[in-house]
Amino acid sequence: MDITPRVLRYFVAVAEELHFGRAAARLYIAQPSLSHQIRKLEEELGTPLFVRSSRSVQLTAAGRTLAREAPNALAALDQAVQLTRQAGAGITATIRLGYTPVTGLGTLTALLEALREEHPGFVIDAREHFSAEIPERLRAGDLDIGLALSPQSLEGVKSEVLRRERVTAVLSARHRLADAPRIPVTLLRDETLLLFARRLAPAYYDGIVAACQEAGFTPTVWAFDEPPVNATLARLSSGPEVSLAPASFAEHAARNSPGIVLREVVEPPIMAELSVLWPAHDPSPAIAGVVETARRCAERNRWLRHPEAWLRRSSPRGR
Template identity: 75%
Template sequence: MDISPRVLRYFMAVAEELHFGRAASRLYIAQPSLSHQIRKLEETLGTPLFVRSSRRVQLTAAGRTLVREAPIALAALEHAVRQTQLAGTGVATTIRLGYTPVTSLDTLTTLLDALQEDRPGFTVDAQEFFSAEIPERLGAGDLDIGLALAPQLVDGVAGEILREEPVSALLSTRHRLAAAPAIPVTALRDETLQLFPRRLAPAYYDGIVAACREAGFVPEIRAYEEPPAKAMLRLSSGRVVGLAPASFAEHAAQGSTSIVVRDIIDPPIMAELSMLWSAHDRSPSLASVLDTARRCAERNGWLHAHTT
């Protein structure tokens, strides 16, 4: 149904004046032209909006309904136009951000704080996905930016490393390795490692397996696709060792009396968190977010992780 904002404004003027002559004068158009536009609007809607007589003009029930609804429609259109214009200048917009669970406790919250400080006009719609899903979501246009653990890029998706950090071990205070200040990779030889399934972050999973192979053994891995809280509960049993990026491990174990975090050493295993975006997106708003993310990484030393 093709109804222009201009015609709705014509209608509102007649509804407020209840006089075609005065409304035409107010709108600076000829009265016959205004009457013609209102008749076309009534034809489009399929119902009369005014009862006309030689002495007065009155609104019909349909007309009274449109008096309520038209300002809402006009305001929504004006809002959409204003937000689009602001987004085009990089001043304000809604950013659809996809993040992987291991970023949620530190990296994501730090970045959101930085965006709030640098870009107060931005609204961030943050959604959780596994790392393997995020490039596909970006490629499909469902997201504007992503935070993924060791992602595999797809056509049309660009990315760069936002954070490098060691992988840490999470284990029960009752575990035999809990008393060690740090855990050599070789000490994991006889342990069962708890990870999420390879398909959710293949490069990260393969990096851990490769580190174990270089240390002379093939790791025993149990893969679980479950929320972090449930994974922590499983670790408290003392029978498995969880491996996770250090920032996630420290926050996940914070306040726990049954779980400790230990560095993995000789050598450390490194995790890379990347930010991803559509390679075809040249918008100022995306450029603003990327600029804030890079400065956030530099300010927090995310690309200078301790590796010795």
């Protein structure tokens, strides 16, 4: 099927103007030539795109579909052309990616591998920040892309959920709850929860507190501002506290930590969402390309379809 970008642009102009004369003037071509190109496009597709009368031009159902899809196809083509020209000229794009510590190695690694495959000319400058910082840094222009845990909305910043998963309990193998295959939230009533300070990830912190309050109590929290992971795990392996973390992060953090076990939190389960964020106003083709890669990475790894996948993988090991 020989449908060129030029013909698609002709169609988009007519679809937006709903007037062949205005569309022709906008495109700087003669109206008969424009009408001829649209008729050829309809013949190629085997369906009418417009209902024409002496007084009006309206889109058919097929025309509305093409009007919705054509701009995306043209934008993707423009981006591919620009990136190809940059690669041919030896130009690389540096992407400043801010990520929260609880992205977990698996999520961040999968995205970086996908970016290397799809955008080999990009240089990724990955910087660790807390979730609450990332939207502000994007709006200020300090970052190009963010990965944040339950980020708060901020004008000028767009976000999209990439990964949804359970929050799991991280505790010492000697803890009184370690023998329970699952831990109902009510059993945390008498425990001290080891969590990031609220200011570092407000929505995530509030979600945990809300789940506890739904279970009939307000939790006792020991909050930390600068959490070195190894020091925190050492404290958990020998102490009485319980930490609550997204399952993928908890699994990675505890994998090589003797004395640490992971347990599913239930009744109610607590969910965590990891989102990709980017500037809302006029993102560059490079930023748009990273966002598209992140979406494909999430789909390929089924991060949204199967939030329980970690539980199935880790249960045979008793974590």
